Amino acid sequence: MNYEEVLTNAKKNIGPNCKVCPVCSGLGCGNLMPGPGSKAPGNGAYDNYSAWRKIRLNMDTIGSPDPIDTSVELFGRKLSFPLLTAPIGSIRLQFNPSDDVADFNEQCMAACETRGILHAYGNGLEQRIWDEAILSGRRHGNTGIPVFNPDTPENIEKLMDLYHNDLPAAMCVVLDSAGLPHLRKLNGKGGTKTIGELRRLKAYSKVPMIFKGIMTAEGARKAVDAGADAIIVSNHGGRVVPETPGTA
Known part of the structure; x- marks a missing residue:
């Protein structure tokens, strides 16, 4: 094609x-x-x-013609390139009503397996998506990283428990969607997380913990204080958090 x-x-x-x-x-x-x-x-x-x-590349074409090694080690795994695919949770709502996020995750994990990278995935607020994503990860070399919405710590821990037999490379909590109205409607308790709550999730996780949605240096310091193994600088793609600086 x-x-x-x-x-x-x-x-x-x-x-x-x-x-x-x-x-x-x-x-x-x-x-x-x-x-x-x-x-x-x-x-x-x-x-x-x-x-x-606005970011430009400085070129240096004087050197060896040998292939360039773009690999990087992340969470004890060697990736062929410093790249993660991004999660799309409510794919039916945002794109095509006939699409299924479980199929999207399956195809992404299969592709990531062939290219030696990892796929970060969400659930679209459906329990079955987690179950199917765990099976996809099992089929494709454990290439998936689950990304949890900022629900209550108790509910996030229940999702973590689903992985007791299939530990992923890492787990992630989305912080840049803390103010989304539809998440707050779930149980009235989802949303912004304190450093203490993030420490609790970090302590509960059996794998490295990523906090996604860091937008300031102060936020990064708080994430480190909470025990983050990695952060993702994000304003939710600029989609639902308007008037924030570009992530670059």
Whole structure:
């Protein structure tokens, strides 16, 4: 399949809200929520894109013609490239109603297995997604990292317990979605986490713990204080946290 065929296929299948733009800058889908774009004023994803576009590469073409080693060690595993695929939880809501996030996770883990990287995945608020993702991880060399919504510590620990026989490379809690209304409606107790609550989750986990959604140096210091093994700098893709700096 060539690039033009990829675009044609995507326009048929990716869903009504994605415009399959030549450049995924967030402009074509701005203010389309649900969807892949940014909530009003529709600038978050574009601000991220613009910030990363300002970074340039310094070239040095004097050297050995041997292949360049892009591998990196993370959590005791050697990755072929310093890359994780990103979680998409509510894929039916954001993209195509006929798509299933379990299928998405299965395909991503299979692809990551062939390329020597890891897939971070969410659940779309359905219990069965975790069960199916555990099976996908088992089939594909344990290439998945579960990403938990900022529910209560008790509920997050129950999800961690699902992995007692299939420990992933790491576990992750999303902090940049703490203020989303639909998460607060779940039980009225989800949302912002204290350092103490994060320490509790870190202590409960049998694998390295990642905190996703760090947006400031102070937030990074708090994450370290809470025992984070790694952080992910994120403003939720600029989609639902408007007016925050680009992640670059």
